[in-house]
């Protein structure tokens with residue numbers, strides 16, 4: 528095992544290049560304030576420091592951007608500005624484009640994409656916002672094109688802790704009720720059984736160490752999935768490329 532010094536967290540981390548090198552997509556999912564962005568950046572930096580071609584990739588759905596726009600119009604949030612159904616539709620579309628763009632980058636650069644959010648986040652968002660099963664079925668149909676990540680880390684955090692972090696972040700706001708509903712939504716997904724659950728209540732250093740340790744385990748990245756993912760990617764690239772080129776500018780602005 529390669530012991531890699533990670534100066535930004537001041538600790539020795541057991542990143543194992545032999546295991547992580549098999550990954551093409553590592554996703555971090557969880558409720559707002561669970562630390563996805565913080566930890567995805569740390570993980571990408573850690574893998575890069577271990578000599579792997581890893582890159583942080585954000586797959587935002589535009590909700591924060593529209594939230595700021597809504598505030599400019601004196602509205603509480605994006606849903607009050609656009610309506611719940613329109614915002615969910617827009618979020619599904621923008622996240623689809625963002626993921627397509629990320630996968631295109633990944634294919635072109637042969638990098639390990641460390642994904643800040645992935646398809647599961649959209650399914651959870653639909654459930655937490657009370658969209659019906661038909662809306663989720665449509666989303667699943669559209670997102671089915673995307674390969675399953677080699678590993679998905681679920682950042683398990685108490686909604687109260689997440690809300691405190693969001694308040695401190697100061698860029699957006701979420702009610703405790705919504706955060707609790709989002710947490711339930713993630714846990715109700717059929718994908719949840721495959722998630723690697725990380726206790727994300729701790730300090731950034733502690734959570735980073737937990738992710739690193741999970742990734743270093745030989746069982747973290749089943750080879751069967753790597754093969755399936757490559758196959759799906761080859762089949763999906765032409766479609767993804769067309770959609771990504773069309774949506775590139777749109778997605779860029781969110």
Ligand SMILES: Cc1cn([C@H]2C[C@H](O)[C@@H](COP(=O)(O)OP(=O)(O)O)O2)c(=O)[nH]c1=O
Nearest residue numbers: 559560561562563564565692696729730731
């Ligand atoms: C991970 C983590 C984040 N934070 C801060 C950083 C951010 O301003 C905020 C939310 O973290 P962030 O990584 O942005 O969460 P997410 O991407 O899941 O919404 O909380 C902490 O204060 N402590 C922590 O342990």
